[in-house]
Amino acid sequence: DVKVTQSSRYLVKRTGEKVFLECVQDMDHENMFWYRQDPGLGLRLIYFSYDVKMKEKGDIPEGYSVSREKKERFSLILESASTNQTSMYLCASSSLPGQFNEKLFFGSGTQLSVL
Amino acid sequence: LAKTTQPISMDSYEGQEVNITCSHNNIATNDYITWYQQFPSQGPRFIIQGYKTKVTNEVASLFIPADRKSSTLSLPRVSLSDTAVYYCLVLTGGGNKLTFGTGTQLKVEL
Numbered sequence: 001d002v003k004v005t006q007s008s009r010y011l012v013k014r015t016g017e018k019v020f021l022e023c024v025q026d027m028d029h030e031n032m033f034w035y036r037q038d039p040g041l042g043l044r045l046i047y048f049s050y051d052v053k054m055k056e057k058g059d060i061p062e063g064y065s066v067s068r069e070k071k072e073r074f075s076l077i078l079e080s081a082s083t084n085q086t087s088m089y090l091c092a093s094s095s096l097p098g099q100f101n102e103k104l105f106f107g108s109g110t111q112l113s114v115l
Numbered sequence: 116l117a118k119t120t121q122p123i124s125m126d127s128y129e130g131q132e133v134n135i136t137c138s139h140n141n142i143a144t145n146d147y148i149t150w151y152q153q154f155p156s157q158g159p160r161f162i163i164q165g166y167k168t169k170v171t172n173e174v175a176s177l178f179i180p181a182d183r184k185s186s187t188l189s190l191p192r193v194s195l196s197d198t199a200v201y202y203c204l205v206l207t208g209g210g211n212k213l214t215f216g217t218g219t220q221l222k223v224e225l
Contacts, residue, residue: 035215040217042215042216042217042218043215043218103161104151106158108156109156109157
C-alpha cells in the first residue's frame, strides 16, 4: 500500500514563527498536494507539485510556500504563521503524471494551532 | 471553474441503502468523478471512480447519467462504521486542480 507520512500529528506554534510541515511518500509518485481542512469549508487546495522543483498554486496559496527538492518529499512552509492558519493540513500524492483523473493517497494530517 | 454541490448531511439506519448525490454542472469532457470517504482524524481515502453509466466495487456503486452533470454514490446496507464524510471530486480549473466539495456527513444509527 502507498504510504504518505506527515512528520507531525499535532503542532503548536506562535504567531510570526516560520513553520515547516513535511510530507513523504514511498510510492515514487510524481504528483503531491497540500490541502487544508476547516469545519464547514471542506478541503481546500493550497499548492501542488507534479515534478521535482515544480509547483503550482492551488485555490488558497496566500501565506504559504512549498518546496520539492526530492521526488518523495513535499514541504509546506508558513513564512510567518498567523492565527487564521490554524487548521488541519493534509498532504496527498498520486501517480499518472500530466493526468489528473487519478487516485489520491492522503496522509493522516497535521493539526496546526497558531497561538 | 467546475463546482460540486452535495447535501451537507444525511442520516440513515443500519441495513439501509444510502444514496448521496453530487451536482457538477461544469464537468469537462475528460473528467472523471471520484468519491472519497473520510473518518475523523484521518485523511480521505478513495472509494470509487467513474466516467459514465455505472461502476460497482466491493464498497459502493456509482451512477452517472448520460449528461454527466451529476453522480450518485450508493452505499448498500450501511453499518455504523460507514459514518463518515463523503466527498465528490471532479477535475476543475482547466485540468490541473483537484478540488473537493464540502462533503456530506453521513450518520448511521442503530
